Amino acid sequence: MALKYHAPRGTSDLVFPESEKVERLVEIACEACALYGYRRVSTPVLESTGLFRRSIGEETDIVTKEMYTFEDSGGESLTLRPEGTAPVVRAYLEAGLRSEGLPQKLYYAGPMFRRERPQAGRFRQFSQVGAEAIGSEDPLLDVEMISLSVAIFDDLGLQRYTLLLNTVGCRACRPAYLEDLTTFLGDVSGRLCDRCRERAKKNPLRVFDCKEERCRETLKNAPVILDAVCSGCGRHFEEVISGLERLGVPFSVDKHLVRGLDYYTRTTFEFKFRDIGAQDTVSAGGRYDYLVEELGGPDTPAVGFSMGVERLVMAMDAQGLDPFGRRRLDVFIAGAPGVDRGRLLELLSRVRSEGVSADTDYMDRGLKAQLKQANRLDARLVVLLGPDEMERGEAVFRDLEESRQWEVPLTEVPARALDFLGGR
């Protein structure tokens, strides 16, 4: 308890069996991405600080107070990545992927870092699996992102999620809308809470998230972006909607859905789950048609989403899902007193060569304790060897579940073990 070192606040160790459950879950998500034609991309966890300041937005909470930024000994400002999209776009540009043909469909998985106060579903180091499709403005690609998210939920057996959908316009229509909204907020300023007045300056759209009754009442007459969007954005949104309907993906339009990163344009979406705490968004994404250009590339539209792995796990737990099965050891090799350990070692190696997981005692335990260990490891088969058997050229196979045991010739142990394991 009074240990000298702990995992840093907001980070945690993942130990068995959770470690392997999470690994499997990420694997399932990645397989779905591949099924949808996305290719893996891996970027460093460190990037130049400027990349994030530029892409996420100077005024956002992430950039102003949540980044792990430091200067390395060479004087360069580096930041532990707080999200995955900007690095992927940077990698796309750096590798010249445009020449590989468009759209470039990429997915990634890995840790992200944000220095926030931890709570249920929020950590300083967390993992995301995400996908990006760069180079097309086809609304069906927006639909694909959403249905990829749905596919991952389905593959994991997750149910009862809510999909919220909105559009935040483009540079043709958003500025005018923001101006209208700002004007409106200025007019009703006296009726808003302190927080909303602050938001009105920094990120006007956020006022719609306010839970204060008075603010909600006041904002009922506020202009809504969905109504103010230009014809291009309006048409795009309609096509996303009809695509979702075509696929039978239920959703609801949330006119006030706002994303926290500045680069989003047009479509934005969020998947929410119940019973996982206040941080209930498990997957979110949208279009970012200007980001590639913003980072120095040519005018290139793009869409993407990312999913919080820890929140996914919480949703699985909340729904009582554990599709990973129990992790069992195939064979435990136990040695009776006086046995030649060199022979055990040899046997262990031969069994493992057959692709059968195997372990043995390294604690100099008595036979009884070894059996106990085998039971603890949930071993499917115990191979027992003692001086007597050795002399006869035999080994004892013990089936822990059936409490039966029989002898097999020593030379046939690997093959017979395979038979036993395969025949169950």
Added chain:
RNA sequence: GUGGACGUAGCUCAGUUGGUUAGAGCGCCGGGUUGUGGCCCCGGAGGUCGGGGGUUCAAAUCCCCUCGUUCACCCCA
């Protein structure tokens, strides 16, 4: 950054209005079978009661500070 709750054994927790060597269940180790697990029985190891200071004859218990965990706000995956 703000607010609430909580820190007793590896884990989950008891611990009466402050009162002797701080407990339980689970887990761990050993025994009950000269070489056989799971159930049962017996025994054992394991604790600076988060840390520091104070009050008191006496503090796990009361007070202050501190560190940590957790939930919520903010914000987000």
